[in-house]
Amino acid sequence: xxxxxxxxxxxxxxxxxxxxxxxxxxxxxxxxxxxxxxxxxxxxxxxxxxxxxxxxxxxxxxxxxxxxxxxxxxxxxxxxxxxxxxxxxxxxxxxxxxxxxxxxxxxxxxxxx
Amino acid sequence: xxxxxxxxxxxxxxxxxxxxxxxxxxxxxxxxxxxxxxxxxxxxxxxxxxxxxxxxxxxxxxxxxxxxxxxxxxxxxxxxxxxxxxxxxxxxxxxxxxxxxxxxxxxxxxxxxxx
Numbered sequence: 001x002x003x004x005x006x007x008x009x010x011x012x013x014x015x016x017x018x019x020x021x022x023x024x025x026x027x028x029x030x031x032x033x034x035x036x037x038x039x040x041x042x043x044x045x046x047x048x049x050x051x052x053x054x055x056x057x058x059x060x061x062x063x064x065x066x067x068x069x070x071x072x073x074x075x076x077x078x079x080x081x082x083x084x085x086x087x088x089x090x091x092x093x094x095x096x097x098x099x100x101x102x103x104x105x106x107x108x109x110x111x112x113x
Numbered sequence: 114x115x116x117x118x119x120x121x122x123x124x125x126x127x128x129x130x131x132x133x134x135x136x137x138x139x140x141x142x143x144x145x146x147x148x149x150x151x152x153x154x155x156x157x158x159x160x161x162x163x164x165x166x167x168x169x170x171x172x173x174x175x176x177x178x179x180x181x182x183x184x185x186x187x188x189x190x191x192x193x194x195x196x197x198x199x200x201x202x203x204x205x206x207x208x209x210x211x212x213x214x215x216x217x218x219x220x221x222x223x224x225x226x227x228x
Contacts, residue, residue, distance in 0.1 A: 006156075033216070042203055042218035043157070056215055090156055098145055098207040098214035099164045106156040 003027075006091050006105035014113055015081060021108045023074040023091030031055075032074040033102070034066060035090040043090055049074060050096050081112045115140040115208040117187075119219035127227045132176075132191040134222050136204030139185065145207035146187045147216070148178055152200045160202075163187060174198070199226045 004025045013019050023032065031050045035043035048056035049068040057066075063085075065077040074091055088109055094102040120135040138144055145164045149157040161172025168180040178189045187204060204219040 004156075031214075040221075042221050045215055045217070048215055088154075092157075092216070094214075094216075096214065098216065101147065101159050101162050102207075102216050103159070104149075104157040109154070 004091055004093055004103050004105035006089075006108050008108060009106065010109045010111075012111045012113060013078065013081065015083070017081075018077070018079045020078065021076040021089055021091075021110075023076075023093075023105055024072055025093040025103070026072055027093060027103065028071075029093035029095055029103070030071060031094050031096045031098075032068060033092040033094075034074070034076050035092065037088040037090055037107070039087075047076075078110075081110075083112050086111045115142075115144055115206045116217060117146075117204045117206045117219040119202075119204050119222050121222055122220065123223045123225065125225040125227060126194045128196055129193050132189070132194045132198065132224065134189040134202050134204075134224065136178075136187045136189065136219060137185050138187060138204075138206050140206060140208070145214070146178075146180060147205045147207070148172065148176070148187075148189050149203045149205060149218075150200050151203065157203065160189070194224075194226045196226050196228065199224055 007022045034046040037043040046060045047066045052068045063080050067075040088107045090107045091105045092102045117138045147162045148160040161170045163180045171177045176191045202222045207214045
């Protein structure tokens with residue numbers, strides 16, 4: 001299995017809702033990542049988990065809460081989002097060295113209304 | 114900190130013409146360099162990577178890139194463009210931070226292929 005699977009593919013949520021994005025990989029990768037991508041922009045790193053521990057938090061607002069329950073799963077819990085948080089959220093995985101490349105999922109298109 | 118700069122936010126080529134997308138990197142240590150392609154409303158697909166070894170790297174779909182340390186460049190080329198190559202292309206560098214390496218992207222180049 002050489003894929004990163006993200007669910008859901010599309011999500012519309014109100015500013016008072018709580019929702020979660022899910023990411024799963026079965027490549028044995030021990031590093032997982034959340035990126036945010038606005039239209040016509042490059043992906044921006046949000047969080048890095050290495051060996052199931054949060055390694056990097058790029059000063060992301062607390063309304064985004066990551067969770068790594070095990071080495072194959074990565075969640076992003078969303079609460080009280082703002083319309084400007086609407087974006088494509090991409091999950092990626094790699095070996096911690098990054099030497100073999102990073103595999104990306106197809107993303108979740110999030111719209112906050 | 115490591116970074117990459119992509120020259121040209123938009124590049125247009127005719128079908129069958131050479132594709133050249135430029136990427137320069139800044140790094141105080143030997144970098145890991147990557148090219149990714151993104152089609153509309155999709156995730157990123159790895160085209161090729163340079164970590165160590167041979168400086169001319171061949172990737173998928175006929176793309177290749179050459180790591181030139183003296184020029185701090187990692188330009189992406191394809192001898193003959195196809196209509197299906199139209200997409201956004203990102204150059205990226207992998208840098209170390211604690212126990213993990215993070216991937217940092219350039220601003221991207223939109224490739225248009227003209228019939």
